[in-house]
Amino acid sequence: MGKGRGLALAAWLTLPLGLILLVGSLLYVRSAYTAVTVRGGSMEPTYGIGRQLVVQRLDGDEIHRGDVVLFATPGRFSDQAVLKRVIGVGGDHVVCCGTGTEERITVNGRPLVEPYVKDGIADGTHRPYDVKVPEGRLFVLGDHRVNSMDSRFFATDGHQGTVAVGDVQGRVVGGPARLLGWLLCGLLGLVLAATGLGLGIAAVAVRRRRVVPPAPPWPTQV
Known part of the structure; x- marks a missing residue:
């Protein structure tokens, strides 16, 4: 697996998980x-x-x-x-x-x-x-x-x-300490979401990086 694909896969895993934890925690605390x-x-x-x-x-x-x-x-x-x-x-x-x-x-x-x-x-x-x-x-x-x-x-x-x-x-x-567990869960979600976003940006950067072709083994000038 290429480096770009590995980063992209990690991003697809961490970003949604982080968003679920973050949004879910905030919505639950607000409603309950x-x-x-x-x-x-x-x-x-x-x-x-x-x-x-x-x-x-x-x-x-x-x-x-x-x-x-x-x-x-x-x-x-x-x-x-x-x-x-x-x-x-x-x-x-x-x-x-x-x-x-x-x-x-x-x-x-x-x-x-x-x-x-x-x-x-x-x-x-x-x-x-x-x-x-x-x-x-x-x-x-x-x-x-x-x-x-x-x-x-x-x-x-x-x-x-x-x-x-x-x-x-x-x-x-x-x-307020009663909500500490949910707040920590939301913070973890924020960290995971930020990490996933960073991994996604890195994956795009790697894929777009131009690869310099190797020089041919024969002379190119006459």
Whole structure:
């Protein structure tokens, strides 16, 4: 195989592979994730103001208890998307609370262990509630219970303050480092695409290079 053909074959292999990795990674990240900046203190100390977070887009049916979700409910929070933690899903029975150090939320009769709440305060508003979460809805609270506008304050909205799963835009999966693997995949694709392009240019250059014919073994002048 000639040098030009070898370079051309290498280019045909690396350039498409690089483009597939690059474009595929970018499209997947754009379609599956979004980034948000925490603008309020209702999720402290878990997520403080100014924290950059990555939110995975998914259907509300994929949400579980304990997830922190991004949602927007018409008529609440000035229609802005907010972050809250899921305490109960459809069919759950959520009850609050005791008093003082005995203050505790129960879900389906079991005390909820919440190491993430600020200062260990499970409620702090002294507003008891007893909610049977409707199917297709979520009962949500902020981690900073004394500084969070959440399901507790919309009990008379006809849905006991719960949020429709269809209002959920995604689930928090961590900070920007969460996307590092996909970004590295895209970077690898960029390198391969650039390499393939360079090999293609080199192959064309080799093919176009004029080959000087060898001198004949006999005199050419008389």
